[in-house]
Amino acid sequence: MSVYTVVSLDAVQDFAQRFNLHVVALNPIKGGIENTNYFVTTSDGREFVLTIFEIIPFENAAILAELMYRLSTHGLPVAVPLADGAGQRIHILADKPAQFAPRLAGSSPHLPQQAVPTIPQVEAVGIALAQFHLALQDDPLQHNTTRQTTRGHLWWARIKDELRVHMPLAHQQLVDEVFAKFDLIKQQHPDRPKGLIHADLFRDNTLYVGSQLSGLLDFSEVMVDDWLLDIAITLNDFCSTWDDVQHPVALNAEKVSIFLAAYQHIRPMTSDELAALPIYLAIAACRFWFLRLDVASVNHAEGRVSEDVMEKDPEEMRRMVVDRLRLAVQ
Ligand SMILES: Nc1ncnc2c1ncn2[C@@H]1O[C@H](COP(=O)(O)OP(=O)(O)OP(=O)(O)O)[C@@H](O)[C@H]1O
Ligand SMILES: N[C@@H](CCO)C(=O)O
Structure with a gap:
């Protein structure tokens, strides 16, 4: 809380x-x-x-x-x-x-973690994400949002260096490997359309009534970036096997395939986007690893330790980076 x-x-x-x-x-x-x-x-x-x-x-x-x-x-x-x-x-x-x-109706599909999100819920978020991407593509307001984002491109460029120096060597190597691969793949696959992205469409920022998506919440991270980054952020959270205690961050292949088909029913992805998806999954997980480390550090610095302050586990995201990087280098 x-x-x-x-x-x-x-x-x-x-x-x-x-x-x-x-x-x-x-x-x-x-x-x-x-x-x-x-x-x-x-x-x-x-x-x-x-x-x-x-x-x-x-x-x-x-x-x-x-x-x-x-x-x-x-x-x-x-x-x-x-x-x-x-x-x-x-x-x-x-x-x-x-x-x-x-207050929008519905509840978020993350509790209990075992049963959800269901396949129809995954399908619904894939469709909604693509509709969101296309909705304001000609609206000049989207350019104002690039100026207002707290964790936009400037934050992204700065935070890696700030956090990296305090990491153990193995984590530094992981960061270096992900970013080197990301830079290479971006060069090799340049046809990655940009537009407004939510940048935080996790399960807990959605509401459902049954299978029907009833709410998209919390646009405070919204910015203009590669649509592929948004796809990767949402796919990572909706299509992981959170119920598998051995490896809760691994991907569920059926959900991945349903999610991508639903998204592409509204906006077909380019072949470059499809080729770059695995490294975007790794970089998306990396973004939230850094974000969670940053939130913990800001809360600590500002003395926010009350039971009313929720922190999410950075280590969960680091494990996801390892898993997705394994897929990206296969
Ligand atoms: N309009 C709404 N209708 C119903 N529930 C809502 C609404 N807005 C927020 N909530 C509830 O409040 C929770 C927290 O809201 P929100 O995600 O906007 O918080 P935040 O601190 O801004 O976000 P975050 O931590 O995700 O950056 C949501 O997960 C949801 O349960
Ligand atoms: N969705 C983010 C919370 C910050 O918005 C996370 O899970 O770390």
Whole structure:
């Protein structure tokens, strides 16, 4: 659970007045590691999600809110933040940018880990990811998102060097091998279309009602990059054998094949993308290995040790890097 900013019911009731809502209950949300989120219930029984943005500045939260609105017009199941009477969707709470969005129905397919995600759920996310990639390809807003991302290209270029020097030799060698192979394959296979990517579409950022995808959540990592990177990030999480205690990060071949077929039903991948996929799976796992190490280090530096702060295991992602690199060099 991550609640970095604690707010009182009174403060949220004040905040909600601009939307003509009367809040009666407030419950911290277990899950995210970046922002503070609460489920909020109003007197008429409706439910909303209050998000307090911990890292990104006001203007960037406003771009994300507009992005949600535009994606919703393409039929994607996203939570569009409420606008006040003046049309403004982002406001200030506890000195930070904050928003109220409708609570979407459904639950995330990651608990219990043994049974899910199901094949139809994998298929649904493959389709939705491709629809998301194509939705705003001609929309100039996507270029604003490149400026607002906390963990965009600058972070990616810096973080490897910062973390690498503190790693044991074997881990440094792993990093070097993945990046050398990645650079080579990118040169050999240049036809990798770019566009808006979610960059964090894990199971816990999706909601389902049965087999139906009812929510795509948490676009705070969104940026313009290779669509293939997004495919790799989502495939790694949805198509791993989390139920296999011996090797929980290995790929489930049936799910991989269903996911790629579903995605390609909407947007066929280029032959270069298909050839480069294995190393992108390794680099995607590497991205989250670094991200988890970075989150742990920032939490430590800022003294965030409360039981309300969730950290995900970097070692799980490092094991995934090893597994995917094995596939990439075969
Ligand atoms: N609109 C919504 N409807 C329903 N549930 C939501 C909604 N927004 C957030 N949640 C719930 O809150 C959890 C945390 O939200 P979110 O993933 O946005 O947090 P975060 O800290 O910003 O993200 P992350 O750690 O993934 O970067 C989600 O996994 C989901 O369970
Ligand atoms: N999905 C990320 C959390 C950060 O957004 C992870 O599993 O590390």
